[in-house]
Amino acid sequence: xxxxxxxxxxxxxxxxxxxxxLLAAVRRLDGGSLALAxxxxxxxTVCSAWRWVLVARGLGVALSLRSAVAACYRxxxxxxxxxxxxxGDVHRGxxxxxxxxxxxxxxxxxxxxxxxxxxxxxxxxxxxxxxxPSPLRSWVPAAGVAVLAGAVAxxxxxxxxxxxxxxxxxxxxxxxxELRAGVLGRHTWPGVVAASAVAVAGHVGVxxxxxxxxxxxxxxxxxxxxxxxxxxxxTVPFNVGGWGAREGxxxxxxxxAGLGAAQGFTVAVVYGMLVLAAALPGAxxxxxxxxxxxxGRHA
Numbered sequence: 302x303x304x305x306x307x308x309x310x311x312x313x314x315x316x317x318x319x320x321x322x323l324l325a326a327v328r329r330l331d332g333g334s335l336a337l338a339x340x341x342x343x344x345x346t347v348c349s350a351w352r353w354v355l356v357a358r359g360l361g362v363a364l365s366l367r368s369a370v371a372a373c374y375r376x377x378x379x380x381x382x383x384x385x386x387x388x389g390d391v392h393r394g395x396x397x398x399x400x401x402x403x404x405x406x407x408x409x410x411x412x413x414x415x416x417x418x419x420x421x422x423x424x425x426x427x428x429x430x431x432x433x434p435s436p437l438r439s440w441v442p443a444a445g446v447a448v449l450a451g452a453v454a455x456x457x458x459x460x461x462x463x464x465x466x467x468x469x470x471x472x473x474x475x476x477x478x479e480l481r482a483g484v485l486g487r488h489t490w491p492g493v494v495a496a497s498a499v500a501v502a503g504h505v506g507v508x509x510x511x512x513x514x515x516x517x518x519x520x521x522x523x524x525x526x527x528x529x530x531x532x533x534x535x536t537v538p539f540n541v542g543g544w545g546a547r548e549g550x551x552x553x554x555x556x557x558a559g560l561g562a563a564q565g566f567t568v569a570v571v572y573g574m575l576v577l578a579a580a581l582p583g584a585x586x587x588x589x590x591x592x593x594x595x596x597g598r599h600a
Contacts, residue, residue: 351369356417378582
């Protein structure tokens with residue numbers, strides 16, 4: 302139902318706003334804007350790969366930066382080409398696990414790496430949404446209280462040993478141990494935070510490029526909270542190859558900000574096209590045209 306929901310969102314938006322603004326924005330795409338977007342996405346991809354290398358090594362799993370970059374490009378391409386938006390990451394974790402003869406750790410390294418990136422993204426988004434004027438500003442306190450309450454409740458349950466059956470409790474303790482080793486180690490977390498912050502900045506930059514191509518004259522400070530909100534919405538798995546929740550969130554945010562839902566929809570679609578073009582090196586990895594370094598060698 303998730304891919305169906307994503308397709309339904311896009312169809313409803315096309316029915317509501319029409320295709321004219323979208324076609325006008327697509328005509329504005331040129332080699333310069335595509336090259337700029339590909340360069341920015343390449344920077345974000347290298348940072349994400351570096352974050353994965355740090356987490357994997359913290360878990361005691363060897364991974365070279367060269368292999369990680371190739372795998373991240375392949376993962377991005379598969380996420381955009383297949384429904385759900387996460388199958389590329391699953392493939393990345395399984396392939397790495399097979400390379401190091403530990404599929405479980407290979408998958409968990411990807412889970413921790415992606416989770417760490419999402420946490421940093423939220424840490425970047427919250428102060429921006431609080432400090433800069435946007436229609437989302439009034440929602441931040443309530444969302445923060447809900448997240449904090451959930452975290453406190455989980456911590457209390459874990460501390461009192463009432464989180465569930467003994468097997469679940471052992472799983473919880475193992476997860477906490479891996480979190481400390483793979484993400485929160487003193488030699489790991491600064492790099493994880495820095496790489497995640499740069500990766501988020503790169504995706505925001507591509508969103509701003511898409512907004513300019515779509516004809517938006519809004520200032521960057523006005524676009525920044527909208528971009529971060531849309532990036533957060535993209536983590537919701539109601540999409541078809543990335544299309545769906547992103548367009549719905551962008552249309553709503555731009556409409557609520559007085560910039561027009563049609564323009565928000567157009568910006569999201571142009572963003573999707575730029576990101577898809579930037580992920581095409583992943584197809585070379587799938588075809589075996591990308592020289593592959595051994596997974597066990599360190600960068």
